[in-house]
Amino acid sequence: MSKQIMDPEPATALPSHNGQPFGVGADEQTPLLRDDITKPTDGTSSPTQDGDTGEAVLLAAPTSATRLWIILGTAYVGVFFGAIDASIIATLSGPIASEFHSLSLLSWLATAYLIANAACQPLSGRLTDIFGRGPGLVFSNLMFAAGNLICGVSQGEGTMIFGRVVAGIGGGGLMSISTFLASDLVPLRKRGIVQGLGNIAYGSGAMLGGVFGGVINDFSSWGWRLAFLVQVPVVVVSAVLVFFLVHVPPKVSNKSLVSRIDFTGAFLIISFLVVLLLGLNSGGNLVPWSNPLVLASIPVSVAILGALIWWEAGAKQPIIPVRLLVDRTILAACITNLVCTMVIMMAIFYVPLYMQVLGYSSTQAGLRILASPLGVCFSSVGSGYIMKHTGRYVGLGIAVVVIQTVGCIILSFLDSNSASWIPFVGMMLAGAGYGGMLTVTLLACIAAVDHAHQAVITSATYAFRSVGATVGITVASTVYQNILKKKLWERFGDLPGAAEQIAKIRDDLDELKHLPAGWYEGVIKSFMEAFRGVWLTALGLSLVGLVMTALMRHHKLHSSLDRQEENDEE
Incomplete structure (x- = not known):
């Protein structure tokens, strides 16, 4: 990467596209909603107008690579802990639900977080355009810390879910605003590598979180609560670092702040x-x-x-740019994010549950899903390097979704006699496909719009991911619970006390250790059939993602932020 990258302090105006009015010389590789902006002739920084909002659009001037990585590294601290939090709840959802004696409400432990996440991520793009990326990250860190504190001290199911909502509000900003920063500071051609490195922060957090959560639950006297409480002081320190280090200028407008929301x-x-x-x-x-x-x-x-x-x-002042979503590339990329995120969340939340049903501890279950973020790390960075050197992404996008599909096929063959390494391989491939998909589709969306709309369209892709995560877990829970209930009643419904026993089995995994004589084999078969329903649902969604990826068009990946270079290599 060159020594001159970006400085968030001084701002340079976004110039026009070769001085041509909108529509002149445009083709399918031309970004949507390109603004007609007059290039300064005196070499000074002059604010330019976003054609949609009337706000001044600013570009940062060059600075050293060291300063760039300090800024992005600070932002990626939040990404790291957001990933830890997500994977901790994946491995601890069973013990938490069992403590509250409500395994049927297991999906709400995740979806409460993800509903807030989905609602706040599209808001974060627009709000940080107005107030700045730094204040947005500080707010997100503090909300995330507060949510984890509430979860750690909760004494009831309602308080626990409320804490997940608060943490989700913060987590949504932590994930998305770091991506906005990278788009503000790094040209498209190098953007994939930077996104890949950001995904490493996410992947490493997810890897550590799953195992760490299991170890804490199995060996700490505080149990699962410590997994939430230990994050609080570190995230508060991160908020302080962001306050002093991140100073990217917001868009400028003569309108009031309230009227722009x-x-x-x-x-x-x-x-x-x-x-x-x-x-x-x-x-x-x-x-x-x-x-x-x-x-x-x-x-x-x-x-x-x-x-x-x-x-x-x-x-x-739209939060979600509907008129942009009708573009084929953006719509296909967003739907791919939706369905592929549904797939990975189904795997992340139900592979540990599958392992725990078979008698594995929380730690052992966490080790199995460790493979998924490991795959995310390698695939996302690798995809970034491929796009940097080739300048192309459609074929790569198809390849990575095929990899995720193969992972789903492997998971669909799991049963009570499967070797313990098979879930590891399935999760590795599912994660690798997902990580590559994230990098490819994000670059595809950013390349399809003008610089002024990068944060808003990035917010839209994150909104589709969050909706996918939320709906994915909910759909998986619906499939799982309905099949499990049906199969248990088919096998044991005529036996005395069946209703009470089946309710206990569905709400508490510990009940598997205290089953009536002759029940165990049938109960395990019922669980396996329920899990297979989840895996086959994920496989179908992955195939939808494959079709959507193939529908994307190619747009040029520029090597400069102003997208004015004349001789970009393709």
């Missing part, structure tokens, strides 16, 4: 996710699918989604 859009996003997930989580899990709560929530969520699309299409 799409409160209606934010409300509709949150409402859509909460109502949709309420129906999906409740149906067949807490109440029958015929319950009025389920029957009403799903169509209402669809209506809210329609209202969201209508509102955002006409909003002057």
Whole structure:
């Protein structure tokens, strides 16, 4: 990487595209919504207008690579701990749900975090355009710390879920704002490598989190609570570092701050996710699918989604740029993020549960999912290097989603007699495919829009990921619980006390150690059939992602932030 990269202090105006008006000389590789901006002739920094919002769009001037990595490294600390938190809950969800005697509510431990995550990530792009990346990261770190503190001291299920919501608000910003920073400071051609390194921060956190959470639960007298509490002081220190180090200038406008925030859009996003997930989580899990709560929530969520699309299409300051999403590349990339994230979350949350049903400890289960973030690390950086040297990404995107699909196929063959290394291989391939997909689709989306819209479109991709994570866990829980319940009743429904015993089995894994005589083999078979339903659902979604990736168009990966170089290598 060159010694002159980016300095977030002095700001340089974003120049026009070779002085041509919008539409002149455009082709399918031309970014969408390119703004007509006059290039300064006196060599000074002059603010330029974002055609959508009327705000001044600023580019940072060059600085040393050392300063760049200090800035990004500070941001990636938050990514690291956000990943630790996500993987800790993956390995500890069973023990936590068992302590609260509510295994059927297991999915809410994750989805409470992810609903908040999904709602706040699209907001973070717009809000940090207005207030700046630094203040956004400080706020996110503090919310994340507060959420983990609440989880660590919670004495009831409601408090635990509330803590996950607060942590999710912070975690959404930690993940997305670090990506905005990289897009602000690094040209597209090198952007894949930087994103790959950011994914290493995520992957290493995920690797350590799963094992660390299991070790704490198995060997600490505080149990799973310490896994949340230990993060708090470190994240607070990270917030202090961000406050002093990250100073990227926000967009400038003569409008008031409040008028630049799409409160209606934010409300509709949150409402859509909460109502949709309420129906999906409740149906067949807490109440029958015929319950009025389920029957009403799903169509209402669809209506809210329609209202969201209508509102955002006409909003002057949209949180989600609907008119950008109709572009083939962006739409295909966003759907790929949605379904592939559903796949990886199904694997991350249900492979440990599969291992624990077979008698493995939380630590041993954590070691199996360690393979997934390991695959993410290698694949994301490797994909970045390939795109840097070739300047192309569509074929690479197809290849990495094929790898994830192969991982799903391996998982679909798991049963109670499978060798313990098979889940490791399946998770490795699923993670490798997912890591490469993240890097490729992010670059595809950023390349398809102008610099002024990078943060907003990045927010959209993160929103699709968060929705995918949330819906993925919910769908997996629905498939798992319904198949498990059906198979248990088919095998044991006629036996005395079956209703009470089946309820205990579904709510507490420890009950597997105290089954009535003659029940064990049938119960394990029921669990295996439920898990296979999850794996086959993931496989189907992975195939959808493969089709979507193939539909992306190629856009030029520029070597400079102003995208004005005349002789980029392809």
